[in-house]
Amino acid sequence: MPPTRPDNSPSHLHHPTTAATDPTGSLLPKRRPRVDSNPPGPVSLVAPDSKRSRTASASMAARTQGKQPETVDLTGPSAPFGSGPTGAAGGRRVFLPGTAAPSAFTPLSGAKKLVIKNLRVPAKRNDDTQSYYTKTWSDLESALADIFANKTPRQPLERLYRGVEDLCIQGQSEQLCKKLQTQCEAHMTNTVLKRIETNTRGVSNIDVLREVHKEWLVWGKQLVIIRSTFSYLDRAYLIGARSLPNVNDMLISRFRRTIFDTFVTPPGTPPPLYSALGLKVLTGMCDLAEQDRLGDPTFDANLFRESISMVHIFNIYVSYFEPLFLEKSTKYLQDTAHEAESITDLRNYIQTAESLLRREVTRCNAFNFDSSTKTLLLKAAQHELIVARQHKLLDQTSVAKLLDDNDSASMKALYDLQHMATLHKKLLVPWGKYIEHTGSGIVMDVKRGDEMVVRLLLLRRNLDVVVRDAFSRDENFTYAMREAFGHFINDSKVTSAWSSSASKVGEMIAKYIDILLRGGLKNLPPSLLSDRKDRADAERSGQASTGDEDAELDRQLDQGIELFRFIHGKDVFEAFYKRDLARRLLLGRSASEDAERNMLGKLKTECGSSLTHNLEQMFRDQELSRDEMASYKQWVDGTGHKNSASDSHEDEKRRAALKVELQVSVLSAAAWPTYTETKLCLPPDVLYQIDMFDSYYKNKHSGRKLTWMHSLGQCMVRARFNKGVKELLVSSYQAVVLVLFNDVEAEQPDKQVLSYKQLSQATGLEDVDLNRTLQSLACGKVRVLSKHPKGRDVSDTDTFTVNKTFTDPKNRIKINQIQHKETKAENTATYERVAADRQFETQAAIVRIMKSRKTLPHAQLVAEVITQTKSRGALDPAEIKKNIEKLIEKDYIDREDGNYVYIA
Structure with missing residues (x-):
């Protein structure tokens, strides 16, 4: 309740009413409903005049008879409760809005319309009323002065609020608003601005910002009190005045104009964007950002964050702060990029640029920068650090160094930087050049030819890891890598470096796969094996985990097929793979028959059945040979080789021979490689x-001829040494040499010595084969023979004895390393066979084309021949022309009018 005042002062009981005059004619102010947190309780108003009560009763009766709802005047004489149609006394009880009231509906008389008017008689304005408003103005001015001085107003805030309300109700809202604006403006100009200018003389921009922010915090507290006190002015007047802001916005705008729009300019000149004080404040904010960038320990993060919020509240962030901040940030980025470019290599520059961009993003997020500022700042940073430094980021030598070091982290940062500026495809150029240069160096390195495929696979593995981990599996880089591999593998410079007529890479891939199928994974470097990510990818794709040995071997075979796919001339690979497969099958060197058939399936999928037809026949021959040997053994066991009472000398020889277990592989000459028949005394x-x-085979298969290839045979020999008996797995040549020492022991038990010449005569081997055989037995890792004199080379003056002191922890020992080492002559012969086959295939292609086309010019014929034979190897047009001449000599084609014509 308000304080007590004279009876003729305005009442603070609010009721819905219009302006009215009392009996004396005085005017009361118009009032609006007031929202009160404690609404008044039910107030019962009873009319004091019984005559008016009767009038009301009559009106209600008329309403019940179908007329318009009656109007009940409750300001007339009252009627006793219960009278009239609704009660015995006919009285009425009226409840004000917001109170609990009974229903207006009655069963007998229906709803009633009650209108309340002239509820309160206004009092006459007199001198006491005028003095009340005068005093209210004075109290408000005094309260504002106390608030500006950070003091508690002398009048209670409730009374001040009521005073504002009364002035607004009286119609003085506009004057009140102007007076509030004038007093706030005077305080800001005469007090706040002068205090700031006094406290910031000769200090840094950051100190000016700190002082302004301090004043803003004080003004914010004062703003809350003023806004609460003048809140009725907001609701009663300013809410409908579109040209005027509310009290809160007006006070904020007043502070902003004082700091940023106080200009001192000559008359007639346009004002600058912001005042000198405002420039210092904004510059101080930029200086704080500079301190944060430089890692200054005096950086005030809280001041910077609050300053950003302050300019947001002032609504000058976009128009004032953002342009200045971006200008200074761009200058900083330019200087940093220039400094990083001049003193660091690419790896350090990438780290610097990545770190700088990350810090700028973190700063924008931490201090509530607008998204527009973050976007523009990153765009400027990308231009200065990435776009303007393309020559640094795409330097071929620098990128190659990162790739040589397998620095996936730096390559990922480089890719991300380029991708951020949508320039990542430009990285394809140094990427492709690096692959071609590095791959060419590997395939043309004649001294390290045996390591060619392993080095290529390591290169491919490292590049795959870079694509996976650094380039986010970007297909563009995978495609560029495949193109580069195909280019350097089939480059004509490779064949020139190796002095071969066909691809050397095909030979090396065949030998690498031979190593895999013979020894499994144990001969591979660990860096070629799958890592954790590869195993996870395999499991997600539904394949067997590459941690399994069989699955890992299958993956390594796939890697070999990947290289094989790049080769244009696949006939060299076929020739060497066929030869190595034959050796594995005949000597039992395959680590897994399943792996062999798996590889055969991969080749068939890749090249078709034309390449794998003979290879499949080799497997079938092995199966047929096993069946043939089973039949032969049954024949031996069931024929006349039984013991009898009268054994002749021939029977003794037969029984001695049958102690040797024979295993023969019968091969089709057309499917298997061509071998040179050698002489050997068995x-x-x-x-x-x-x-x-x-004899058995020829009787069973008439018309067939067997050619024995002793160079491909192997034997299991039991040898007795001082430390025990060992089983030696040796070749046919080695077995023949070792058996000769049995005859010497029988003749000369105390002296088991054989000279080189004696061994040569007894075995019938040529010097090359005998030298390799003796070297493997007496000079290798397993020395079952002793050479005199000692040394690694064998000469025709050496002598050999059995090494009785030989020891080895294993019972079965394999001796075949030197014997099967490929000679240069064998390699050359393979290439010659490939070249001859290629000539025949070229001639066959020419005949097929001419038979179907009948007549063709030279250029078109050469083009079609290249198209048909490119899968078998690249052909030189000069070689094609030579084959055309040969076919002309053989009368397959002829020349007519400059064209070639087919002769039927």
């Missing part, structure tokens, strides 16, 4: 077994 028991099988 032991009598072995020779007897061979003759017996030869």
